[in-house]
Amino acid sequence: MTTGIRMGSGAPARPAPAGEASPAPASPSSAPARRVGRAGQARGLVMALPPILLIALFIGVPIVLAFGFSLGFTGGLNHTIALIGQNVHEAAGLPTLGAYGDMFTDRRFLGDLVVTVVVTLVSTAVVVLLAVGIGLYLKFAGGVLAKVLSALAVVPLFIPVVIASWAILGFYSADGFLRSIAAQFGADFPVWSFTMVTVIIGSVWTSLPFATLLVTSGLQAVPQAMIDAARDAGASFARVVASVVIPMAGVPIVIATTFTAIGILGSFTVPYFTGPNSPNMLGVDMSNYFSAFNQPQQAIVMAFVVFAIASGIAAVYVWANFRSAKENMGKQAVR
Known part of the structure; x- marks a missing residue:
């Protein structure tokens, strides 16, 4: 008497040993799924x-x-x-x-390179400080005044850069608004048109809206419970801002800083309309070397110098995004 169960091929089926699971049959739908x-x-x-x-x-x-x-x-x-x-x-x-070699031994290019870096650093610092100040005021004070201030900071977003540049140029000119007001009181306000001061003012004007939107949204995302806990522990306002709010909104602030710096570094319209002939920023210099001086190879060298500086700034942006993604993954893992 046979105990094995015969299959269609006639071979007896061997029972699996005790304690060992039977091998799972291959799913007939796995191959089509892989093909799909x-x-x-x-x-x-x-x-x-x-x-x-x-x-x-x-x-x-x-x-x-x-x-x-x-x-x-x-x-x-x-x-x-x-x-x-x-x-x-x-x-x-x-x-x-x-x-x-031509460009890095040219005193004009080296001077314009220094001016470009300085204007970028100063303008970016001013933009970030204003954006953080507006965001903190909106976060802690609130009210109508804070909303009006944040709305005014976004107004330059809707004004073309060319129009804003001409307005800034006329505002700080020899017969502009500020000198006219100062003359009524017997004062002599300095002329800032066609100077690097106007370039910095114009760069701040055009870059502030985007930085304000990004930084404000990052500050608003800081949980109020963390702020209240720090206050309950006896932390002052400055301590709360420095130890809780700014670190938790650090990634949006870094991203806003990098975007602002790259935009100012390669700007053309503002320094072209409001800046002096020399020294000026490399964006204007590239155009002059390419068209006016008919030296395209030297203009391309300038472009790659700006690209190298921008790549260093972009590395910070990539790091900030990587850190943000890592934090989000960590939060999802905790959940």
Whole structure:
């Protein structure tokens, strides 16, 4: 008498040993599911390809060509601009740093580089301080005045930069509003038009709205319970702000700082309309070297110098985003 149960093939089925689980049969739907998943990935890749190709064609390729041209590669698509431009350094097989050497031994370029960095640092610091001040006032004081102040800080967002630049230029000119008011009291207000002071004022004016929106939203997201707990522990207002509010809103503040610095670093309209002829910021210098001086290779060198500085600032932005994502993952894991 046989005890084994015969399958369709005629072989007896062996029972699984005691304490050992029987192997689970392969799911017949796993292979189609994998095929569906691969098809979905391929479809997503095809849908993402047009913008990627567009960016690579109209941004990536010109960047590579420009970098090669700055190193002296004047053939191919760079041939025409190399023929037209003046003071072009050509590579004899190996890359040449002649254009970079020209610029870093040029006192005008070095002065404009220093001015660009100083204006960026000062303007960014002023913007962040104003944005944090408005955000703190809105967070702790509230009321109609705080809302009006935050609304006024966003007004420049709706005024074109060209119009704002001309208005600032006229406001601080020799016959402008401030000098006219000061003259009524026998005072002599300084003329700030076509100086770096107006460039800083214009940069702060154009950069403040976005920074205010970002910083204010970050400060508003700080839990009120944390502030109340710090107050109950005897912390002063300054201690609450320095130890609780600012650290918890640190990521939005860092992001606002990096965006502001990069925007001011590469600005053109404000320094072009309100700044002096020399020294001026590199955004204006690039245009002058490319069009007025007909030295495209030197203009491209300036562009890559600005790009290198902006990349350092962008690294801080990437770090802030990475930290924010890590904190969010930690909060989800706790939940």
